[in-house]
Amino acid sequence: xxxxxxxxxxxxxxxxxxxxxxxTVWLSALSFAxxxxxxxxxxxxxxxxxxxxxxxAKAYIDAVRATPLLAQLYFLYFGxxxxxxxxxxxxxGILALSLNSGAYIAEIIRAGILSIPRGQVEAGVASxxxxxxxxxxxxxxxxFKVTIPPLLGQAIVLVKDSALLSxxxxxxxxxxxxxxxxxxxxxxxxxxxxxxFYLLLYYCLKGLAGLSSRWLGLxxxxxxx
Amino acid sequence: xxxxxxxxxxxxxxxxLRGLGMTVMLSLxxxxxxxxxxxxxxxxRTGGNRLISSVIGAWVDLIRxxxxxxxxxxxxxxxxxxxxxxxxxxxxxIALTNLAACFICEIVAAGIRSVPTGQVxxxxxxxxxxxxxxxxxxxxxxxxxxLPPLVGQYVLLIKDSSVVSAIGLTDxxxxxxxxxxxxxxxxxxxxxxxxxxxxVCYPLIMLARRLERRMGxxxxxxxx
Numbered sequence: 001x002x003x004x005x006x007x008x009x010x011x012x013x014x015x016x017x018x019x020x021x022x023x024t025v026w027l028s029a030l031s032f033a034x035x036x037x038x039x040x041x042x043x044x045x046x047x048x049x050x051x052x053x054x055x056x057a058k059a060y061i062d063a064v065r066a067t068p069l070l071a072q073l074y075f076l077y078f079g080x081x082x083x084x085x086x087x088x089x090x091x092x093g094i095l096a097l098s099l100n101s102g103a104y105i106a107e108i109i110r111a112g113i114l115s116i117p118r119g120q121v122e123a124g125v126a127s128x129x130x131x132x133x134x135x136x137x138x139x140x141x142x143x144f145k146v147t148i149p150p151l152l153g154q155a156i157v158l159v160k161d162s163a164l165l166s167x168x169x170x171x172x173x174x175x176x177x178x179x180x181x182x183x184x185x186x187x188x189x190x191x192x193x194x195x196x197f198y199l200l201l202y203y204c205l206k207g208l209a210g211l212s213s214r215w216l217g218l219x220x221x222x223x224x225x
Numbered sequence: 226x227x228x229x230x231x232x233x234x235x236x237x238x239x240x241x242l243r244g245l246g247m248t249v250m251l252s253l254x255x256x257x258x259x260x261x262x263x264x265x266x267x268x269x270r271t272g273g274n275r276l277i278s279s280v281i282g283a284w285v286d287l288i289r290x291x292x293x294x295x296x297x298x299x300x301x302x303x304x305x306x307x308x309x310x311x312x313x314x315x316x317x318x319i320a321l322t323n324l325a326a327c328f329i330c331e332i333v334a335a336g337i338r339s340v341p342t343g344q345v346x347x348x349x350x351x352x353x354x355x356x357x358x359x360x361x362x363x364x365x366x367x368x369x370x371x372l373p374p375l376v377g378q379y380v381l382l383i384k385d386s387s388v389v390s391a392i393g394l395t396d397x398x399x400x401x402x403x404x405x406x407x408x409x410x411x412x413x414x415x416x417x418x419x420x421x422x423x424x425v426c427y428p429l430i431m432l433a434r435r436l437e438r439r440m441g442x443x444x445x446x447x448x449x
Contacts, residue, residue, distance in 0.1 A: 065380070065426075065430060066426040066430055067422045068383075068386075070390070070398050071397075071422060072419070074401060074402060074411065074418075075418075078405045078414070078415060079412035079415060081411070082409075082412050156290075164294060164388070167391055174294060177295070181302065188302070191302065192299070194295060195299065
């Protein structure tokens with residue numbers, strides 16, 4: 001049993017956990033920004049009429065969705081040096097998370113844009129708007145609204161996925177737990193503490209998702225995490 | 226150079242097959258167990274008992290709110306402290322089953338809630354028992370909503386099984402990791418690993434999409 005559970009050790013290691021938590025937060029935020037960029041480009045390509053854009057975007061999205069993040073991470077981690085890019089683990093990790101989440105975000109954005117009723121577009125055409133005007137003034141503002149809750153859902157997934165970066169020795173939150181487990185042979189203290197920190201992040205993002213859908217006048221979010 | 230590497234890779238194909246077998250077995254066992262458990266939990270979650278429902282809800286939140294890697298570490302390193310000795314395979318199965326059950330529970334609960342109350346009332350008025358109502362009226366209608374995300378969940382499960390390589394199980398990802406120590410071509414090795422997963426997952430993704438279209442399932446509940 002856990003009768004030797006040592007809160008003292010946890011408190012002693014708290015600075016380490018704090019650092020890990022901060023690293024997890026900012027690297028997730030950075031990866032999310034990267035993923036948004038990747039996702040917007042992919043979604044735009046996917047919505048073109050020309051197969052020239054659509055096929056590569058679809059192939060990329062399918063390839064990412066049908067393979068595990070860990071394999072993608074190792075692909076970049078062991079593969080990039082081969083191409084002559086010797087990058088720090090942290091950069092490789094952020095790159096992997098951005099490229100992975102980007103594929104999911106592309107689908108969220110695409111679904112958001114396609115959810116706008118056809119009549120809206122036709123009304124735009126009838127009012128003599130150009131393609132860009134229709135996009136900017138009619139479709140995107142409405143699509144933006146419906147994508148916010150699922151995007152926050154994806155942010156939750158991303159934060160959890162970032163735990164995998166500990167396996168390429170990025171010193172984020174999970175790594176801090178592993179250190180405590182291996183230095184002091186205290187896996188319980190290490191892993192329960194980081195689980196609590198992850199839950200904290202989870203409830204923050206979940207609360208935000210709930211609030212956002214209320215603000216935006218959508219139905220209460222059932223985030224698909 | 227590349228030729229030598231290819232030869233060396235060809236030499237490790239029995240290992241790769243074993244890894245793929247391990248991945249499929251892990252996924253399959255926890256898929257079956259997780260589905261059964263998930264349906265049970267989902268039915269209990271919507272069963273009307275406040276206490277049971279909120280306990281399940283809290284557990285599901287706990288599992289959804291923590292990374293799977295951390296859950297595996299918790300199970301593998303901490304259950305032994307409670308006197309439960311586990312090998313890595315059992316720990317992996319427990320972690321994957323629990324994860325699948327939690328997600329499937331929410332999918333099933335959403336499906337059951339989507340069935341109009343009138344249906345249940347009609348069944349009640351026809352004198353059907355609780356079990357008959359669930360089996361003959363509610364579940365068949367709920368399946369329309371449940372099926373597409375359920376298949377999507379299976380894809381997630383197969384992919385998540387790669388994380389158990391962290392506790393030393395020789396699954397497909399671990400095989401890639403082992404091989405890359407010998408054949409220093411990460412691009413090629415993990416490309417092949419990716420192909421392995423793709424072959425297993427892609428048909429399921431296609432199936433999920435087709436089901437989604439056929440069942441006319443509503444708005445973006447599926448996440449592959």
